[in-house]
Amino acid sequence: MGQIRQLALVELKVEPPEKVTCEDISTIFEQVLGHPVKINERTDIVEDLGMDSLGVMNFVMAIEDFYDISIPLDRIAQIQTVGDLIHAVDDLRSGIQE
């Protein structure tokens, strides 16, 4: 007790799935936000889900763990919608540079 608690982050101990899906991303969102969310590829991560910059960063780290990738900061800056995120994760997993 008496210490500042670091935010608990999602750590899923399973092999990352082959395909990047809205469903998996939705599950990660729910774990980070702590409540159910309805998303599709057009969902704006900041506007529609009301995430602040810290929330986005924590969410990105959870995504990175789940898919076993690192998303460089300049790529994160280009991601606005869930669709953008799916494309970025797909590109990084297949080794496509920006």
Added chain:
Amino acid sequence: MTILAKHAAQRQVYESLHAHGVDVQFDGVLSPTEGMLNGRPTILLGTNNYLGLTFDPACIEKAVEATRSQGTGTTGSRVANGTYGGHIRLEKALADFYGRQHAMVFSTGYQANLGVLSALVGRGDHLLLDADSHASIYDGSRLGHGEVIRFRHNNPDDLYKRLRRLSGQPGDRLIVVEGIYSMLGDTAPLKEIAAVKRETGAYLLVDEAHSLGVLGETGRGLAEAAGVESDVDFIVGTFSKSLGSVGGFCVSDSPDFDVMRIVCRPYMFTASLPPGIVASTIEALSRLQSEPSLRANLTRNAHHLYDGLRELGFQTGPEANPIIAVAMPDQETAVAFWKLLLASGLYLNLAIPPATPTDVCLLRTSVSAAHTPEQLDTALAIFADVGRRLGFLTSEKRRAGGVA
């Protein structure tokens, strides 16, 4: 609509803080630990003045002497007319202090990170930053053209995982961590991070801004305290905390270090430090080395405040370092608490997101070697009084050991 309308959200935060009266303007500064605020003497407990050297008579005398003999400023860059004997002496003193071959002095600590990070990491390289890094590290990462990857704060396993993901990719890897993190006062697990560095063939840079003169047997910082100085390739730091002036530096044993003088744009395209600042900094660095009692006092004072706050039932950061952060449940409480502290004669830093890690609001204190035990007792009494007035320190909460 103006061209600044894009910052509407930040403006709202700024105006609301302004409306709460959290802007501070000192009427005067009486000593390293006391200032005049709103017409009353106020204990300064948030100034990063770790060794209390800002009013040191010898440092002041050196600054006055250099200003009289060499003028108020150099009016030029280090690579043009802005290199004086003092700049070279300061670089030599820093290299000697750290036992390194090379040292370079910058006009601010912020520029040191900007210059060094952008020079070390270029296109095709990889920069691995602790997620809680200072803004100057993030900004330096943007000034270079390398790929920037964040790892979880103080988590060597996460760092290792991210370096492993890079295996097979070309380019240098540079790991950047801080000695003491400026918001919570926690230290990096440097032994473990150095082991990851060795195993993965990365370079390691440690920003000792808050740990120079604070940690280590001779005050060289966390790398010294953790016994891993030989694993640290670059040390960056500042003169604006324990050395009581302004400016930044980098030391290293890299044999081609001096090329940085013409590839660091934040070094080249800015005026060099004024002679008075250089002179007082050299003196302060010498005091840091010749008076270990300063560091002993600082450590004693840090424990005094840290233990006192925890005994009162406040929720603090994880370590008793000179930076001690008290967690507040929300911004409204944090502002109210901070204003009552100030009205009672105690100044410290109000830190709200996004300047803080996670989404926590903090009352951030920084202890000085120059604080007297009486001043710290007064500060604790003010904390206890405000805590009671705001309903923080009920006996139940005290028994639970925390306020959250």
